[in-house]
Amino acid sequence: MVGRRYDERDVRIRPGRGSRPRTKRRPEHADARTAMVVAVDRGRYTVLLDPGGADETRVLAMKARELGRERVAPGDLVDVVGDTTGAEGSLARIVRIGERRTVLRRTADDTDPVERVIVANADRLVIVTALAEPEPRTRMIDRCVAAAYDAGMEVLLALTKGDLADPGVLTALYAPIGVEVVVTRRRVDPMTGERTIEGLDELRDALAGDVSVLVGHSGVGKSTLVNALVPDARRAVGVVNDVTGRGRHTSTSAVALEVPGAGAPTWVIDTPGVRSFGLAHVDPAHLLGAFADLDEVAQECPRGCTHLADSPDCALDDWVADAPDDTVRAARAARLDSFRRLLVSRLGVEDEPDRDGARGR
Ligand SMILES: Nc1nc2c(ncn2[C@@H]2O[C@H](COP(=O)(O)OP(=O)(O)OP(=O)(O)O)[C@@H](O)[C@H]2O)c(=O)[nH]1
Numbered sequence: 001m002v003g004r005r006y007d008e009r010d011v012r013i014r015p016g017r018g019s020r021p022r023t024k025r026r027p028e029h030a031d032a033r034t035a036m037v038v039a040v041d042r043g044r045y046t047v048l049l050d051p052g053g054a055d056e057t058r059v060l061a062m063k064a065r066e067l068g069r070e071r072v073a074p075g076d077l078v079d080v081v082g083d084t085t086g087a088e089g090s091l092a093r094i095v096r097i098g099e100r101r102t103v104l105r106r107t108a109d110d111t112d113p114v115e116r117v118i119v120a121n122a123d124r125l126v127i128v129t130a131l132a133e134p135e136p137r138t139r140m141i142d143r144c145v146a147a148a149y150d151a152g153m154e155v156l157l158a159l160t161k162g163d164l165a166d167p168g169v170l171t172a173l174y175a176p177i178g179v180e181v182v183v184t185r186r187r188v189d190p191m192t193g194e195r196t197i198e199g200l201d202e203l204r205d206a207l208a209g210d211v212s213v214l215v216g217h218s219g220v221g222k223s224t225l226v227n228a229l230v231p232d233a234r235r236a237v238g239v240v241n242d243v244t245g246r247g248r249h250t251s252t253s254a255v256a257l258e259v260p261g262a263g264a265p266t267w268v269i270d271t272p273g274v275r276s277f278g279l280a281h282v283d284p285a286h287l288l289g290a291f292a293d294l295d296e297v298a299q300e301c302p303r304g305c306t307h308l309a310d311s312p313d314c315a316l317d318d319w320v321a322d323a324p325d326d327t328v329r330a331a332r333a334a335r336l337d338s339f340r341r342l343l344v345s346r347l348g349v350e351d352e353p354d355r356d357g358a359r360g361r
């Protein structure tokens, strides 16, 4: 279990620039209603009033000028004013961004010079990885785990195509660092030829009551999972492009979709545009905080210790060596290795070959 940390960088809600008298704004904002941002598309925000409730209303909104350059991300809880009827052609205004419980961000890179909040308030990152076709890329998984732990989110590894390969190796690699693993596989009914996905109920149970962000490379079966979890996913993303048959939002940003039948309000946020996480913003100390046991041991490290494998006198190495027996030693070594892998992944370059030699795509 990862402790959810709150970071001061997460909230930068400034009072509006005081050109208008306060008294004029106050009554207006007193009417504000809280809504959840489900999609962002070129300055237009789709928000839900009473998300998941009986009075759920889909409203299109824009950012009020007083928010300035403040970014609004899918998953944000915002206050909206103005026309919140959701009627055709109506446009509400977002006047406040609520405090964020978690923030999944991406470092600025060559293609995009701005550090972006990808998703706010998500509980969990679901890394969708095929066991074969395409081959799993542990480097990419490591980077996602590091990003999630830095964001204060839990991690679930959804291993798809379990009908094609065994999940044993990957499970052994990630279970020691608190990653929950669910395997799904396609089954084709020999009589009817009907295709179903096994493991879906287990996945839905794991997600129940939470907001989960799904990431995965092309071809891993992410759409298959999303469509199975959210039968009307296509309709939910809004405008469908006649040519591509895809929701218009899918090309631009993350979209939050409600998962029916999970018992409690449950959301998945699909991130079609997110192919990678730049991790330069991830602070090693922050990452260490996601591993309570290691964090405690590392208090004994020499000043400035990087905790990497080549760091002299790292207390984490003593902790492994001093284990009371072989079983504990093996468990500690596995956990330390995994933590170091995440530390290194932070420094790595996106398109380097995987550790196992597979080429990044
Ligand atoms: N054998 C097998 N094939 C699967 C399974 N799940 C999905 N596939 C196939 O894998 C291919 C890719 O699945 P998608 O769901 O389109 O993958 P995606 O990750 O959404 O990829 P993009 O649409 O390119 O982003 C499709 O041909 C699926 O039919 C599975 O459990 N087993």
Ligand SMILES: [Zn+2]
Binding pocket: 298, 301, 302, 305, 306, 307, 308, 311, 313, 314, 315, 316
């Ligand atoms: Zn150390």
